Amino acid sequence: MRSERTKKGIERAPHRSLFRAMGYTDEEMARPIIGVVNSKNEIIPGHIHLDAIVDAVKAGIRMAGGTPMEFPAIGVCDGIAMNHEGMKYSLVTRELIADSIECVATAHAFDALVMIPNCDKVVPGMLMAAGRLDLPTVFVSGGPMLAGKYGNKRLSLTNMFEAVGSVAAGKMSEEELSEMEMCACPTCGSCSGMFTANSMNCVTEVLGMGLPGNGTIPAVYSARIALAKKAGMAVMDMFEKGITARQIMNEKAFENALAADMALGCSSNTILHLPAIAHEAGVKINLRRINEISETTPNLCRLAPAGDSFIEDLDEAGGIQAVLAELDKKGILHTDLLTVTGKTIAENIKNARNKNPAVLRPSDNPWSATGGIAILFGNLAPNGCVVKRSACAPEMLKHSGPARVFNSEEDCFKAVMNNRIKAGDVVVIRYEGPRGGPGMREMLSVTAALAGQGLDKQVALITDGRFSGATRGASIGHCSPEAAVGGPIAFVEEGDIIAVDINAYSIKLEVADEELERRKAAWTAPEPKVTKGFLARYAKMVSSADTGAVLS
Numbered sequence: 428m429r430s431e432r433t434k435k436g437i438e439r440a441p442h443r444s445l446f447r448a449m450g451y452t453d454e455e456m457a458r459p460i461i462g463v464v465n466s467k468n469e470i471i472p473g474h475i476h477l478d479a480i481v482d483a484v485k486a487g488i489r490m491a492g493g494t495p496m497e498f499p500a501i502g503v504c505d506g507i508a509m510n511h512e513g514m515k516y517s518l519v520t521r522e523l524i525a526d527s528i529e530c531v532a533t534a535h536a537f538d539a540l541v542m543i544p545n546c547d548k549v550v551p552g553m554l555m556a557a558g559r560l561d562l563p564t565v566f567v568s569g570g571p572m573l574a575g576k577y578g579n580k581r582l583s584l585t586n587m588f589e590a591v592g593s594v595a596a597g598k599m600s601e602e603e604l605s606e607m608e609m610c611a612c613p614t615c616g617s618c619s620g621m622f623t624a625n626s627m628n629c630v631t632e633v634l635g636m637g638l639p640g641n642g643t644i645p646a647v648y649s650a651r652i653a654l655a656k657k658a659g660m661a662v663m664d665m666f667e668k669g670i671t672a673r674q675i676m677n678e679k680a681f682e683n684a685l686a687a688d689m690a691l692g693c694s695s696n697t698i699l700h701l702p703a704i705a706h707e708a709g710v711k712i713n714l715r716r717i718n719e720i721s722e723t724t725p726n727l728c729r730l731a732p733a734g735d736s737f738i739e740d741l742d743e744a745g746g747i748q749a750v751l752a753e754l755d756k757k758g759i760l761h762t763d764l765l766t767v768t769g770k771t772i773a774e775n776i777k778n779a780r781n782k783n784p785a786v787l788r789p790s791d792n793p794w795s796a797t798g799g800i801a802i803l804f805g806n807l808a809p810n811g812c813v814v815k816r817s818a819c820a821p822e823m824l825k826h827s828g829p830a831r832v833f834n835s836e837e838d839c840f841k842a843v844m845n846n847r848i849k850a851g852d853v854v855v856i857r858y859e860g861p862r863g864g865p866g867m868r869e870m871l872s873v874t875a876a877l878a879g880q881g882l883d884k885q886v887a888l889i890t891d892g893r894f895s896g897a898t899r900g901a902s903i904g905h906c907s908p909e910a911a912v913g914g915p916i917a918f919v920e921e922g923d924i925i926a927v928d929i930n931a932y933s934i935k936l937e938v939a940d941e942e943l944e945r946r947k948a949a950w951t952a953p954e955p956k957v958t959k960g961f962l963a964r965y966a967k968m969v970s971s972a973d974t975g976a977v978l979s
């Protein structure tokens with residue numbers, strides 16, 4: 428046992444005295460020590476209830492003969508951090524979470540880990556730690572929030588952000604906005620659509636790191652508590668069999684994750700997180716390979732923000748296992764891979780059934796023959812940029828128009844709220860990349876306000892920042908290289924024509940090469956916006972978005 432480093436022999440008597448200080452018994456010390464990473468806090472709706480999940484996990488570990496030892500992980504609510512300086516501190520927590528778990532788990536020589544995340548950056552941060560540490564590891568998330576009800580309409584956080592634009596455009600009253608505010612987010616859990624948190628929790632299940640049900644069972648269902656108990660038992664089984672994270676998260680597992688991403692219509696943020704997680708697991712994900720997978724994977728789900736169903740509906744339809752069964756019918760899944768159930772994907776999906784073809788389209792009757800995400804390349808983004816095409820109005824799949832250039836999210840948001848963006852425009856928001864932001868802000872307020880004004884069918888937006896999973900429209904993010912390092916997006920001028928052809932995977936700044944060279948020669952890198960603290964250190968070290976914005 429790895430944990431013997433902290434508890435066996437005469438030289439470990441001091442260590443044991445410290446365990447005794449916490450009330451641990453000989454029996455508890457003799458058993459495998461399982462680190463239980465609890466990201467509970469009182470500022471994220473997806474995390475407020477996690478103590479109940481943690482208690483159930485610990486019960487499962489004890490039932491199966493282990494000793495759980497809990498330690499914390501931080502987390503940020505992207506919704507509450509949105510549209511202000513706070514959002515610069517969101518993506519960066521992913522690395523803090525991974526690094527801090529590495530520190531605690533190694534310092535205390537845990538034998539195995541159970542990770543309990545829920546929201547956006549906590550899931551990938553923990554998956555990165557799992558890949559780095561390569562211990563037996565099981566994930567059980569907090570589960571999705573139920574959808575809100577407003578009159579006879581169901582709604583989610585997307586509607587709230589879009590309503591802000593509707594009020595600004597005079598299409599909705601402030602009274603209606605306040606009424607919606609009271610019912611959009613009715614329970615604890617990760618926001619109810621196929622936004623980033625749920626995307627990542629679903630992908631965790633596909634990777635094989637979460638038990639069946641991990642991605643979709645609602646936070647308030649008793650089945651989630653039972654799942655947590657099973658996760659505690661599963662980690663003990665993995666420990667006994669010597670199954671570690673990297674045996675599960677191999678190259679084929681990431682291919683499965685990307686295929687499911689395309690079928691589910693996941694958040695564009697998965698294209699940052701999956702390469703970052705793969706990097707920690709020793710696997711390389713290439714953006715061009717992602718397009719190949721998207722080209723051959725049907726899009727089966729249009730949950731919010733692409734449609735009006737929610738994660739709870741996907742759960743009732745059979746959840747992620749039913750999605751995998753649909754994909755398997757097309758032969759696009761590697762099914763011989765091991766998962767935390769101790770069984771293969773083929774064994775896990777044997778009895779999975781699609782119980783609602785309106786929510787989960789059968790693979791021979793998809794929403795589209797191609798997947799939810801497209802990576803565009805061209806002179807404006809030589810290293811690629813990302814769009815969730817399944818949440819884009821069909822008329823915007825091909826668009827060209829004049830650039831409206833902003834050097835920060837704030838400047839652009841003001842212009843949108845003052846109704847200064849017009850039909851046909853291509854909004855450019857730059858110096859918001861991983862290094863330039865710093866921290867690559869998520870720009871749901873801008874994209875939602877445009878959608879709330881009805882402009883999502885007429886306006887495209889491109890940025891070196893990123894979006895929320897709740898963003899819809901021709902919102903093209905992660906433009907690489909970013910403006911702060913002299914990427915071509917830095918050279919766009921007001922009125923330049925930008926042509927986007929999403930299904931051709933192309934984005935073009937229609938300015939002659941010689942002119943772009945002239946602009947490049949006249950360009951100087953801006954001074955760093957932040958000069959102290961973690962953000963300043965992050966800005967110096969972070970890689971480009973096309974490689975996952977990682978620190979190594």
Ligand SMILES: CC(C)(O)[C@@H](O)C(=O)O
Nearest residue numbers: 505506622623895896897
């Ligand atoms: C606040 C949201 C909706 O969670 C967003 O952060 C996302 O990325 O989906």
Ligand SMILES: [Mg+2]
Nearest residue numbers: 505547623895
């Ligand atoms: Mg987010």
